[in-house]
Amino acid sequence: MIKKGFASDNNAGVHPQVLAAMIDANQGHVTGYGDDVYTHEAEQIFKGIFGDDISVNFVFNGTAANVLGIMAAGRSYNSVICTDTAHINEDECGAPEKVTGSKIIAVPNDEGKLRPERVKPHLQGFGFEHHSQPGLISISQVTEMGTVYTPDEIKALADLAHDHGMYLHMDGARIANAAASLDMPFKAFTRDCGVDLLSFGGTKNGLIMGEAVVFFKPELSNGFKYLRKQHMQLFSKMRFVSVQFKAYFKDDLWLNSARHANRMAQLLKEKLEPIKKVKITRTVEANGVFAIIPKEWTKPLQEKYFFYLWDEETNEVRWMTSFDTTEEDIENFTAAVAKLSENA
Numbered sequence: 369m370i371k372k373g374f375a376s377d378n379n380a381g382v383h384p385q386v387l388a389a390m391i392d393a394n395q396g397h398v399t400g401y402g403d404d405v406y407t408h409e410a411e412q413i414f415k416g417i418f419g420d421d422i423s424v425n426f427v428f429n430g431t432a433a434n435v436l437g438i439m440a441a442g443r444s445y446n447s448v449i450c451t452d453t454a455h456i457n458e459d460e461c462g463a464p465e466k467v468t469g470s471k472i473i474a475v476p477n478d479e480g481k482l483r484p485e486r487v488k489p490h491l492q493g494f495g496f497e498h499h500s501q502p503g504l505i506s507i508s509q510v511t512e513m514g515t516v517y518t519p520d521e522i523k524a525l526a527d528l529a530h531d532h533g534m535y536l537h538m539d540g541a542r543i544a545n546a547a548a549s550l551d552m553p554f555k556a557f558t559r560d561c562g563v564d565l566l567s568f569g570g571t572k573n574g575l576i577m578g579e580a581v582v583f584f585k586p587e588l589s590n591g592f593k594y595l596r597k598q599h600m601q602l603f604s605k606m607r608f609v610s611v612q613f614k615a616y617f618k619d620d621l622w623l624n625s626a627r628h629a630n631r632m633a634q635l636l637k638e639k640l641e642p643i644k645k646v647k648i649t650r651t652v653e654a655n656g657v658f659a660i661i662p663k664e665w666t667k668p669l670q671e672k673y674f675f676y677l678w679d680e681e682t683n684e685v686r687w688m689t690s691f692d693t694t695e696e697d698i699e700n701f702t703a704a705v706a707k708l709s710e711n712a
Contacts, residue, residue, distance in 0.1 A: 373674035374687035383574030389615035393607050402606040410610035413617050418555050425581045426609045427601040430541045431460045434565035435467050435577040440592050441535045444469025446503025449475035453512040470499040480513025484528050491532050505529045510542040514656030516549045519557045526562025541569035544626035545654040559584045574625050574691045578609035622667035625691035629655040632689035644709045656688045665708045673701050674706035
């Protein structure tokens with residue numbers, strides 16, 4: 369068993385209430401492949417959040433949600449514009465390009481964010497058969513650098529996309545942390561801002577597996593059920609994915625979990641700031657803290673509390689908190705950092 373650390377919110381276990389819901393659902397027989405009461409009820413919850421005319425489709429993981437969503441909204445000759453740090457560019461092993469056939473165009477990020485002025489130079493070649501055709505803009509909310517887009521920032525990108533006949537996709541792997549940070553309902557910074565399709569994540573906030581592909585323009589979902597089946601993302605025992613979302617949304621479990629993770633990140637930042645030779649490098653807006661520490665500190669800290677090195681050249685590290693991070697975890701970790709500082 370890996371000791372509790374700060375490597376990733378993926379390393380945390382399943383929230384007990386989610387696990388209990390799965391056990392409760394493990395009674396008797398229900399129709400497979402999503403034609404069951406649990407899935408129908410979960411779909412209705414999503415419609416209550418985003419609108420009755422949406423299409424919501426459950427898949428196993430975030431990579432599938434991103435890839436199949438992009439495939440549904442575009443064609444193989446379309447390009448997808450994102451930041452250089454975007455998950456679809458950096459961390460999906462080329463799956464978006466391999467599976468969709470679309471070209472990923474990665475542009476420099478600004479604190480993890482995509483800016484309209486950096487997208488505009490790539491909005492060219494429309495109708496020219498020798499160039500891939502710009503089809504989608506993709507953003508991550510929360511960004512890979514731990515920052516959160518404001519509604520105005522999202523709307524500006526949506527307007528830019530729509531002015532050019534394109535769609536705006538949001539990778540919402542940590543969308544709960546964004547909602548908690550903004551203190552806004554999901555719809556207010558997605559559909560209301562012009563987002564066309566959303567990869568709605570839950571795994572990083574206490575689910576065991578399962579993400580949702582949400583289309584705000586129903587026509588984009590035409591044929592999606594066939595794409596999902598072709599790409600091996602149709603779960604026969606779908607109730608065990610969908611019942612997790614029922615538990616997730618019950619009594620604001622998602623919000624309480626995300627708020628806690630975000631609060632632990634703020635506490636971590638506050639405890640680290642006075643320590644000499646620790647430099648916080650990114651704005652802490654969700655559940656990630658980025659910092660530069662002396663290289664000789666990395667290994668001894670990782671042996672006690674595993675985490676990832678973000679940038680080997682600068683020795684920038686990333687520390688992630690989760691729904692099960694405790695204040696004691698923060699106290700013990702920062703005490704270990706402070707001891708290294710005292711001995712330096």
